[in-house]
Every structure is written in C-alpha cells, then in structure tokens.
Amino acid sequence: MVTLLPRLRGYLFTVIGIAVGVAGLVALGAMSERIVRFIEGGDRFVLGQISVAGRGMGMGTGFTGGGLLPAATLRAVADVPGVEGVQAQVMLPLNPTTSQFMTLTQELVMGMDLSVPSPNRHYRTLPIRSGRFLREGDRRVAVVGASFAASHGIDAGSRLALEGQDYEVVGVLERMLTAPDRFVIVPIADAREQWVTKDPMLRTLLASGGVALTASDLNTGAAVGWRNGEDPDAVALRIRERVPAVNVQIPSELSRLLRSSTAFFAALTIGISALGLTIGGLSLANTVAAAVFERIRDFGVKRALGATDLQLGREVLGEALGVTLSGGIAGIVVALGLGFGIDAWAARSGQQLFFFSARLLTGALAFSLLLGAASATYATLRVVRLSPAEAIRRGG
C-alpha cells in the first residue's frame, strides 16, 4: 500500500481520464435504465391483469376505452369461467385538455373500488413511501404517485383540490418509474363524482332521467384477474365472446401493442447504451493504453534489470486493474453525483432522468475492468515486443 499510493499519484491523470469515460458510460446507462424501467413497468402492469372497458367512442384514458361499463356488465364478466376478481375502476384525465391526451406523462385520476382486492397479479398492493394506502370506506382522500407529489410539492398530510373538492393526501407511492408515478388514486365513489363534474354530456344525460343509471354503473373500466392455472389470454377471449358491449384487452396483445408503441424508446435505449459503451469504452481503453505507452522507458529499464515478459505483464496488468478500478469507482461517484443533482432539479417538474440500478453499476465496473485489462494487455504485448534498448530509446 505504501508503495502503491505514490504510484497511483503518478497515475492521477490516467485515473481522471478513466473516471470521465466511466462517468459518461454510467450516466448514459442510467438514462437508458430509466427508459427501460418505464417500458418494463407498463408491460408488467398489463401482463398482470385483463383490462376490460365499456365499448364506446370516447377518448381513451389510461387503459380504458372511454365507454361506460355498467354494474350488470361487471357481474357478467365475473361470471365468466376462469375469472377471479373484478375490480371496477374509473380513470379520468386530471387535466382534460386535448394537449394532455395520449402523452406518456399524462396525469390521471384513478378511482378504485376498494371493496375488491386488486386482481393485478403483479401489483397486489402499490408500494407506499409515506403515509398509507386507501382503505374501504375512505372518502375525499387521495394517494398520489411520486412524480405527481414532487411536481405539485405535496406529501402525506397535504391538501389537494380536485374538481372543486378538497382532498386530504393520505399517502405517497414509492417511485415506480412507470405510469402510477403520475396517478392520483381516490376511492371510486369520489372518482365517479369527479367524472360527472368533468363531463357535461354525462351530466345532461343523468339529469334528463332518460337512462336508468345508478352510481355503480359509472365505471370506465375494470381490472380482471384469472384463476390459478388459467391462461389469461384464453380467459380474456372468453370474456370477449360471452359478454357483449365490452372492449377486452388480451394481455399478451396489449403487451405487444405497448412494446410497439414504445419501440422508439426501446431504440433510443439501445442507441444511448451503444453510445455510452462506445464513448466510455474508447475513452477508457485509450487512457489505459496511453498510460502504458507513456511508461515505455520504465518498462525498458525494468527489463534491463531482469524482468521477464511474464513478470512485466503481471505487473502492468495489476497496476492497470488498480488504476481502472480507482477510475471506475471515481467515475461512478461522479455519475451518481451528477445524476442525483440533475434529478433533484428535474424532480421539481416531476421528472426523473436517471436510474442507477445495481446491475448498471456492477456492469459498468466489470466492463471497465475487463476493458482496462484488455487495453493494458494489448499495450504490454506491444511494449514487450521491443528490445529493452529500443524501449529505453523510444521512451527517452
């Protein structure tokens, strides 16, 4: 250690060079991871349930189809063989201006029927960061997603006005890096009231008394579960066959649809990752190789003193790994600092640009070490091909 420290001091610029490369690699990788989490989160959600909506022509909100899904239809869905659990839901845009529709960052109000456990196999409960989740019998309370909380500056205990009504925020979800981050989750009865307030046509229809509707008929969709051992696609097709006037999303089809609609982001992810690997990798390989070539005279002297190729190779490789590890760790620290700093700023508008997963950090470090070792080996092989005298001459 005593002799390693001065040597590492001699490698300061190399360590800085490697740190810059690794920081670039990790930062770009973290942006890519963020996008992957968003896509995977959506995929995980749609594969965990069968989404059923009322058939209609209205603009889709979230996973619904825009039409009404009356209570009788929900009962019919529940009676389909293979179905286990039907949870009525109301999904509404928080801000129903056209510019907010169909964006990946749309803020949604989601009303949940809390008398039924969540049928979504991947989200039996949503993770709570502070406060609590909704309970059956709650009214005028809300649980908000992490991005929503950040962008609106609210936490558990805050007040929130929705359609002119005052709500108490009783909980904030953990950041999930996908759609629920922007949700305001309320009891379904509250969401139904908001829907009626928001939608003049529905209000007119109800006031006319021309249709026989009760509050329990006001659902935009339902999350439907399936019994153990059942094929979810088969159950979804069965619902489609047996229950009229519903839009049924086949989980695997919806997953494909989601993936194709996010194909741009998937391509972006690959592009960013490739860019990170190329820029970071080239920078690192170049820095390590240059550090070895810079010391060509030292290697000539060592060989004059009796170092064999193997001894020299081992020594260079050991030093290169030490330097790469130091640079790699420094680069990760720089990337984390930058990422958290930028995210702290972006959080004010509810955004998160980076996600530093464990697999990214360990992968980046392993990649750095491998590339550092490979570059050092390549450079050493080039150096030891020279005679000691030639190495001393060239290094002079």
Added chain:
Amino acid sequence: MLRAEGIVKTYRGPSAPIPVLAGVDFGVGAGEFTVIAGPSGSGKSTLLNVLGLLEDADGGTVWFRDVAVTALSRSDKGRHRGRFVGFVFQAFLLLPSLTALDNVLLAGRYVGAVKGEGRRRALMLLEQFGMGERGAHYPRELSGGEQQRVAFCRAIFNDPPLILADEPTGNLDDDNGALILKALRARAQAGGAVVVVTHRTDVIAGADAVYALENGRLRRS
C-alpha cells in the same frame, strides 16, 4: 568471463541500411576494467547493449562463462540480465515514480531478493555512496550526481559479476564523475568485470584494456 565473436549489427535507415558493428570480437575477464572508446555514433552503446543482451545482434555470439547467452530465450535473457549484469546508463534511468530506495530495491524485485535483507542491503549501499539521508527522495528531488550514485547502487545491488556502463560520467561534474569511476574501478579490483563505454580521456586513464571502435570494428589500443 564475457566473450563476443563476430558481432554484426545493422540499423534500418530511411533510405539504406546503416551498418554499425561489422564483425566485432571482444572479451573481458574477471577483475578487468575495460574501456571501449570512440566518437559519437560509432556504435559503442550498441555494442554494450548487445553484450548486455539489451538488444539482439544480427549476427555473432556472446558467451558468458562459456554459455552462449545470445541463444537464450527472451525470458532466460531477462533472468541472465537480472542475475549477472549491472547496467549504469548516462541518463541514470531511475524510475520517476519511485523513491531512491525503491529504485535500488527494484533491481532485487525480479531476481527474488528477500524483502527484509534487500532493504538492509539497499540502505547500506545508499549509505556507502553518501545517499543515506536521501532514500525517501524521488529522482526529481536529486541532483544528477546523486541520481547516478543511486543508479550505481541499483546496478550493484544483486552483486553482479559484470558491470556494463554507458558513458557513466557523461552527465556529471568532475567530483561526481570521479566518485563513480572510483566505484567502478573498485568493482573490478574486487573481482568483477567492468566494461565502460566512453569518449572521455579521464575514464580511459587507468583502464586495464582500452579498445577503439571505428567503422564497425574494434581495435585494441
């Protein structure tokens, strides 16, 4: 101890090959202080490099104690250098990232010197050459004369029977030059073989044998 026969070396030039050594025969025995003189560019350093296996000749053979060392593998050549040859260079060639003490100890690293013993010997050598207080200093903190004294300690650390010195006083003032020459002569008097390449007349004086290298050939003067 060291014998060379028919050493040929030609460098590639930009337009034509440059012959440097054209069949050189040379020998030095134990206890001899031998000087190879010649003008700059005559090939003195090249000859010394070939004798010390720092570079390969195009032809000819070098024997060390009747072993044809030019035929050894690259690794064995390295082991031979570490065990049997001490080099002193005009430019000192200390490693800038190591202290004076560590530079001396470096000579022991590749021949399996025992750590504790090596450190004691290195400190003793530095003390002997008036560098006892400078062991923790880096080369950039030492004068040219001090650096050469450290380099000399490094060259004799493994107590090699053969010392090859390339213009060892070339970058030194008179006092330091005299000190290094005295040390080289002392090695020869102690039974070692010392070969010094130089163009300085003060080095030639007192040599057991003096050779002149001209037009690629070695001539005893």
